[in-house]
Amino acid sequence: MVTDVLVVASNDMVRSVVVTGFNHHPELAAQGVADARECRSVLETNDSPAIVVVVAILTRTDSIAFCEEINAQYAATAILINATRVSSDIPRDIDTRPAIDPITLPEQVSRNV
Amino acid sequence: MINIPFVQIYELIAYISLAGLCLVGVLTLGASGYLWVRDTFVRQTVASLRPEIVAHAGSSEQDWEAWVNERSRLERRILRREVPRQLRVVSGSYATQLKTLGRALGIDERADRALSARIKQKRLIGLTQLTLLDQAVPLQHVRGTECPRERALAAQCVISDSADIQPESIVRLLLEPGTPLPEYGVYTLYRVMQQNPLSLLGVTDDTTWDLTLTVQVLSVLQYIDYSSSDAIRDWIGARLRDEQPAVRAAAVHALGPYIRAYAMTPPEVDPLTIVRDPSIRVRAAAFQQFPAIEETTVRRKIVDTAVEESNETVLLIAGQEFGTAISGTHKSITPALRRSMAWARATNRRRTTRWRTPWALEWEHQPLKTESTPELLSEPRPTGEHA
Numbered sequence: 001m002v003t004d005v006l007v008v009a010s011n012d013m014v015r016s017v018v019v020t021g022f023n024h025h026p027e028l029a030a031q032g033v034a035d036a037r038e039c040r041s042v043l044e045t046n047d048s049p050a051i052v053v054v055v056a057i058l059t060r061t062d063s064i065a066f067c068e069e070i071n072a073q074y075a076a077t078a079i080l081i082n083a084t085r086v087s088s089d090i091p092r093d094i095d096t097r098p099a100i101d102p103i104t105l106p107e108q109v110s111r112n113v
Numbered sequence: 114m115i116n117i118p119f120v121q122i123y124e125l126i127a128y129i130s131l132a133g134l135c136l137v138g139v140l141t142l143g144a145s146g147y148l149w150v151r152d153t154f155v156r157q158t159v160a161s162l163r164p165e166i167v168a169h170a171g172s173s174e175q176d177w178e179a180w181v182n183e184r185s186r187l188e189r190r191i192l193r194r195e196v197p198r199q200l201r202v203v204s205g206s207y208a209t210q211l212k213t214l215g216r217a218l219g220i221d222e223r224a225d226r227a228l229s230a231r232i233k234q235k236r237l238i239g240l241t242q243l244t245l246l247d248q249a250v251p252l253q254h255v256r257g258t259e260c261p262r263e264r265a266l267a268a269q270c271v272i273s274d275s276a277d278i279q280p281e282s283i284v285r286l287l288l289e290p291g292t293p294l295p296e297y298g299v300y301t302l303y304r305v306m307q308q309n310p311l312s313l314l315g316v317t318d319d320t321t322w323d324l325t326l327t328v329q330v331l332s333v334l335q336y337i338d339y340s341s342s343d344a345i346r347d348w349i350g351a352r353l354r355d356e357q358p359a360v361r362a363a364a365v366h367a368l369g370p371y372i373r374a375y376a377m378t379p380p381e382v383d384p385l386t387i388v389r390d391p392s393i394r395v396r397a398a399a400f401q402q403f404p405a406i407e408e409t410t411v412r413r414k415i416v417d418t419a420v421e422e423s424n425e426t427v428l429l430i431a432g433q434e435f436g437t438a439i440s441g442t443h444k445s446i447t448p449a450l451r452r453s454m455a456w457a458r459a460t461n462r463r464r465t466t467r468w469r470t471p472w473a474l475e476w477e478h479q480p481l482k483t484e485s486t487p488e489l490l491s492e493p494r495p496t497g498e499h500a
Contacts, residue, residue, distance in 0.1 A: 101205025
């Protein structure tokens with residue numbers, strides 16, 4: 001069984017790495033979108049994905065609301081990945097890394113399917 | 114002598130200008146075209162390499178070295194830029210693999226060499242890359258520098274490296290120059306002192322610190338359990354007598370862990386002197402920290418002082434922290450205090466005016482659990498080591 005996954009992440013790098021991780025998993029096929037509007041337009045097509053993975057980096061509150069909207073209005077399960085930075089006070093030199101592991105993430109998602 | 118007509122001079126200037134304009138246009142278009150081709154090539158190469166990196170996850174160091182050797186020189190160059198970029202956005206086992214790949218690409222060796230560069234920017238890039246790769250940096254490289262960012266990054270490198278942490282060396286590295294730390298340096302200091310609060314003592318005697326640095330160190334102590342150390346307690350006590358209100362206020366906040374541990378202030382500290390301090394900041398800090406005091410007589414005197422308070426900002430905090438105690442013991446209170454207590458009841462929130470620091474945010478911003486986002490959302494953040 002191959003399950004479609006839609007990755008919503010505004011950061012290009014994060015989106016690309018997460019999508020690559022999902023596509024490497026034998027049971028998951030992923031595509032990425034940058035924002036909620038693009039996500040809605042994909043979900044409104046006939047072959048909408050079964051799972052929507054929302055990567056929340058800074059706007060976590062909005063992301064929770066968006067996940068709730070997906071669960072309520074579309075035939076898809078939304079999963080929110082908490083990738084919030086510790087603090088925006090930390091300079092960009094180093095700590096701009098969200099908590100995403102593209103190797104273990106697909107395993108976690110497939111267990112939740 | 115050649116006689117050039119006046120009109121021809123103007124024509125000549127016009128032709129030269131036109132030719133110059135055309136040349137600039139051609140160069141601009143050429144440069145844009147070159148950059149477009151280069152960026153497209155880099156994007157395509159990166160896109161083709163990313164799945165390969167994920168596919169090789171789980172490889173040993175030797176396998177990565179073999180994989181790197183199979184890549185072309187240009188691909189290796191692109192990877193040397195790509196790996197640090199990716200390390201900023203990933204964590205866990207994939208990040209570990211990327212670090213191994215980074216070492217196979219020789220990023221750490223290049224970063225080591227950059228530490229000896231004369232240009233500060235290069236040294237900072239080298240330190241940043243070593244931090245991203247969790248590689249050690251010899252402290253002598255940065256001991257001489259006066260740049261706080263460089264010292265903070267070096268301290269972070271030493272921590273990241275790991276097993277053999279020498280807290281005193283790191284604290285000395287951060288605090289010895291006596292100049293203010295960048296935010297990241299404060300966080301690093303917190304991480305070191307959390308492991309060993311006594312590491313602070315080696316540098317407190319022989320250094321004249323900048324006011325901001327003193328406040329930064331005190332703000333770190335606010336989140337450290339130092340309650341068993343008399344020396345740190347004495348050091349904080351001495352800061353309570355500082356002439357600067359900002360230092361005194363920070364020292365009162367720093368008393369927090371001791372007060373919470375023993376439900377009283379240290380014996381040599383008189384809480385009533387603090388709540389009667391001329392500075393609003395100090396009194397506000399006192400009313401934030403003293404609710405944990407349990408000794409009845411002292412507590413009653415603090416409440417009496419709160420009732421006599423005239424500043425509305427301080428009253429708001431006093432109302433929030435001591436509202437119940439005040440309404441239980443005092444029938445007649447000022448309208449301003451009544452308003453503060455009403456506000457405190459209405460908002461039903463404690464400590465609205467706390468300092469915001471990275472670790473405080475870390476505690477306050479724990480993931481919430483909701484029905485719609487069941488499993489993954491409730492998991493702890495897996496970053497761990499750097500955040």
